[in-house]
Amino acid sequence: MTVTNEPTRVAHAKARDSLLYLDGVSVSFDGFKALRGLSLVIEPGEMRAIIGPNGAGKTTMMDVITGKTKPDSGDVYFAGDTDLTRMDEASIASLGIGRKFQKPTVFESHTVWDNIDLALAGVRKPFATLFHRTTKAEIARVEEILETIRLIDKRDWLAANLSHGQKQWLEIGMLLAQEPRLLLVDEPAAGMTDAETAETAILLKEIAKTKSVVVVEHDMTFVRDLGVKVTVLHEGSVLSEGSLDVVSADPKVIEVYLGR
């Protein structure tokens, strides 16, 4: 038994210095293996792009990290020793992991302002919110975020009336308001115009100055704009890792993904 324990101990030592640590994570749905032994390490302050063909397990990986899906096996640690597999979505979110969905998901019948206000780090318990009074600091923080995501002049708009690109930014703003240590961003450039895509890249790079960011993306131009380390997923595990140029030159990658 000591032999099988050895790698786990080494793994924990490795997990301690990283912000996010996935080791040998497997998930299957009705026999379909969505993730097979996925291992991934994100350092504090790092920005990482994750690419891969459809069905490579990108969204399932995010589900595992954010507590929506429990892995069948494998370790998922946050900030060293916090075991994410034992927590639910709300507690993982409070821990400092923010998630942006593929399809922009904002609270349509709330104003832009209220969307950010709800996401603001702070009270989360029912009775605390029932009696909560907005503080000056909170107002300042919401304004600051609205400036960052360029929606300050639309503060009183209903989120439903925003354009697709603006909804994406609003959702990113909601993530910022959570003051996360790690942001998981699923296809932020999907359905955006070229101008919006370029602006989104700038926005994400700005965010990455203070936080770790994991971006899942299909758009190669966008990934090039980000200019960060790339992980290529294929059939639920890591196929290749390195700069975009390195992975683009990897024959395995060319075969399954870029070559198509």
Added chain:
Amino acid sequence: MITAFILRALDRRTSIVLAVILGIGILLPVLNLATDPSSPFHVPTYVLTLLGKYLTYALLALSVDLVWGFCGILSLGHGAFFALGGYGMGMYLMRQIGDRGTYGNPILPDFMVFLNWKELPWFWYGFDHFWFAALIVLLAPGLLAFVFGWFAFRSRVTGVYLSIITQAMTYALLLAFFRNDMGFGGNNGLTDFKDILGFDIQADATRGALFFASAAALALGFWICRAVIASKFGKVLVAVRDAESRTRFIGYRVEGYKLVVWTLSAMMAGVAGALYVPQIGIINPGEFAPANSIEAVIWVAVGGRGTLIGPIVGALLVNFGKTWFTSGMLAEYWLFVLGGLFVLVTLFLPKGVVGSLMTKGSRKPVEKPIEDVVAPGVAAGQAAE
């Protein structure tokens, strides 16, 4: 803290609604008691009782709107909470009869004597005190809702599945209360009430007081709902309705929010039931009928979901219609009218009567994004291809 919380919700619109409800609550009993029956301003007692019943329905509708309109929980079983509150009050009223029942037993209600029971079942203890009954009126529906919600929301049962199990809940209670050995009067229920708090339940003054109490309860319920909705808690509820998983990923434990608002709503429905029973003079298992709960949902849909005023208006409108319809030769067509009304409102007034009026009256310009303006043309172009 609670005072500040409730006072904060007192904006102009809320104050007007409260004033109107309380004004009617005072005016109609006064017109009933202080005017001569021949006067054109006289309100007959039967009208007062009928309107009092409508007010309790309005409170029930309000409680449905709180969970359905703002948190997206479509309850098809709120009639169960209403009926439980009603039974709580009914048990108190039964004990008030004392030895004036047919069998003259000072302790046991008539139906127990009839069943040859020798002593009062333990769960009837305490109901000779009004305060105890009032507590049960809140606690019984509240506890049922809490236990039901605890399991349902933790297991993340949502949407139509939740609606179905709420129907099952009220149906199960219907069957249970029909049984004589449950100790709640079986299919006859509880009736032949004499006094409430020592006052003759048939007297005009008592009827007037009950009418006012119903109006006051409705006003208080509306005020509490406004306060809840205006708070950050209320914004989280709407967030859950719009995008539940987003709310979770922001860090809110959604089941806790649902449980709190669900339990609060059930307690409001319980109070409505408790005020309904003394005015109607009977509570029987029929009140648990699934159709009753569905009817309450129709009132909300007709008046306007998620508006708080809408459900009150809807409950009054639909019930006026029901009374009018079912008292004439068209009586047997009422259910068709009700069903047709629901279909028509869903198709042509999806926001309900009040919701549509509010949208029309709102002066705030809704700026449309460019995409939406372009979209119809694009869609037309695609259709033409």
